[in-house]
Amino acid sequence: MRRRDWLGGLALVSVPGLVHARRTERIDVVVVGAGLAGLEAALQLQSQGAKVRVFEAGQRVGGRVRTIEAEGMRFETGATEIADSYARCQKRISEFGLTLKATGSPPARELTLCIDDELIDASQWAGAKANTLDEPWRAQLPPMLLGGLLQRHNPLATSGDWALDRHANLDISLYEFLRDKGTPANVLALADVGANYNALHSTSALDALRRDAMRKDASAAGGVKLLDGGSSRLPEAMAQRLGDQIALNSEVASIARLRRGYRIALADGRSVETRAVIVAVPCARTDAISLVDVEHVDSIAPLWRARPMTAISQVHLRPLAPFWMDDGLPATMWSDGALERVFAIRNATGEVERLLVWLNGKGAQRADNLGSELASFAKLELARVRPASRGKVEVLHTVQWSQVPGIGGAYAEVSPGQSRAVKAALNTLPAFASANRGLAFAGEHMVFDVPGIEAALASGERAAAGVAGVL
Template sequence: MVGLSRRGFLKASGATALLLNTSHARANEAADVIVLGAGLAGLHAALQLADAGASVIVLEAKERAGGRVQTLFDLPGIPEAGGTQLSSNYRRFVGLAERFEIPLMEDSPMQRDGAPELYVAMRGQSVLPDQWAGHPLNPFDGPLANLPPWALPFAAMGRDNPLPEIASWRDPDFAEWDKPVSEHLGWTSEQLRLGFGINPGYGASAYSQSTLMWFQIMKAIAAPGGRLLTVDGGNQRVPNAMAAALGDRVRYGRAARHIESDADGVVVRTMDGSTYRGRDCVITLPTSALRTVDIDPAPPRLQQRGIRSLPYNRVVRAYFVPERRYWEEDGLPPSIWSDSYAGRIFALRGGGGTEITMMQSFITGRAAELLDRMPQSDAMALIQAEIEHVRPAARGALRPVAYVSWGNDPYAGGAYACWAPGQISAFADAVSQPHGRLTFAGEHTAVRARGIEGALESAERAVREVSARN
């Protein structure tokens, strides 16, 4: 529990009741705190506030909880569509899984029984991991030549990290590193394309990613003792259990459209015309979704700039059931790292089993940008054609079953925040500053953790801020 005074909340609830009596005409429901978003940040904040005795209403635009954590429960092997890899260092997430008695399992997606799962398919050629060093398609000399393309960003950005500790990425003393990765590395354009342009984990190219963001990522990854974990039965089980604990305090299908606040409280109007009044409001929407919500009075200029311009990573995930074991026909590893519009094609073994239950195309960067401009059925057909082109043995063997675009999801706007050069020093602090009775949380406001754990970290900070105001 994060320094929240139950007495403080109960005392303040009385004040809210008075306030509500006078302005009741505009609100059709009221609570001490209105939380926007039932992703991990919103649910964690709401649970802590409720545990401390506050009344809460969580407004969620979609018909489900979890936000960018989404498990496709109906598909064979129950694959993830959103946040996938968990670390044993995610102590808040692990704690929530324990609280709700949801088991976690060890995960190791890149290899099976010590054998590589992934090979490179580039410019019409298939290159096995042991053929990559010295291959004509490999533009590196020296130690980097021994690394497969997917390991390059981590090896390159893991060196010469000036941050003494993870939170230092927000310290103005390190602002000189808030420059493009391309400038920091000084690689050739072919090297940059391979390391940061094809299947990028962040942004779309080395020119659009901040070196400082990478230093924070590397500090987070380098924390000792981190083992890869996954939730038995799907990651979304955890937010689902959190939402179930909150019961009917979570309202689905309620997309916030307008937020009005003054010194006494906040009124949120949703797309369906309902209004919700609270003494405080915790906003956990990614800035890519918050851009479409009116905030009155408007936040300070720098905060607005952050809300308007912080980029999010486009990700498309397409799922195919393999109807033949075509990887046994051509003898290549089942998963592919390709430079095609099919991106990375991962063989998934559901539930920690040994059988491949699904092939998943994970597409990012410029390829995802192009797919996001196409009708979904055309995009799915293109991905399948690309897989079959890269790997002829797969012809006729893949049955398309699901397609998820995070970039085209109006309530996500992308997978996660990807700080562009200059943005961290310009507005990383401003974007998460309280604005009157509005408190901002969500993955993009976290300082020490990233992704799933970052969302939870941000919720705890938000609850501390609300508590301090009351």
């Protein structure tokens, strides 16, 4: 990178309270948010010689990547699976000397179904009385229905095809799309449970099909693994390399464009001036930062405003005894009731060490209404539908991602009818960048051809390249 002195030498900044902060120093780039997107952008620019400062609203780095340690166990509450196809992530993992391990997931058919409160071994599903589905759906396990439907009806050859004009008619709700393909209502009702969207009704089919195509691309390139020692090792290693350039507990409230550069104001009253800024916060939090004298904001805003985030809540339980031996059914459960999915997670020796209640969309929103009652509700509900568990589980941890400050949900969706606006916003990004030199957006929601962790890293890389020209 060719470095020009800015303002004839040093920009004056006043940052009292920053960890190890100098009171007067030059900052070339401020990165807002220390999730993977922000950390990647910061590392890329630091390695090119830029003076970077990362402001993170929370008390830790990693954002939606969070490994918890409790009761001698280590487990994930956020991103878990790293696909072999995640090229940038794999590169960072080997660069930091981190290693991957197998997922150890049990076979999908080792499952208890809980339909209308009736417990059924998945191997008996096809002939079960509770199974009201007609052929060809009858033999399929309920958790497989949505994947099968998407696979059967997805006309996108690659994820990039979502932006082709000929697919614009798919920008209806996923529910309507599948119904119009002849899917019966009882199949749709089961397919809506535990889907990676808030609801089939409230997500665009075009976006769901794009994500399905992305998953296909990824599985063609290999499987998925877990990071040894926990997913948080990755953002921690990235943060360590950035050293004292990360300021925690530093929520950015506004970004004002100056004649040259930007003034960043923090919620606690501190402010700094910088030549460039990268906003790497989740889409649900973007409008909380006021953008002053920034041009064409409304033209790119659909990238966050048209994109609700999927609600996900989890309750991590520890089994005090193997109650599934008592009822003789597999420990992992899938239910059309309030608990949706309960995953039995095994340790290295194959014992079930944790039960993870995982609620998506409507289920998570119901959980949000329960607030701090969620943990006891999960225990009581498990005991109600599966009496053998009564008194045999204790709560380790709960997380409600849509309630986590600074985050607001798990993944960015696209609302039905909004894909055209999102596409137009993407096409406007170059004009936005040239009107607001040195300002770029990053985050998982800014990238459409790779998912999750890899999208966050790709967005950070792209944003860093986008502002490098002004440094």
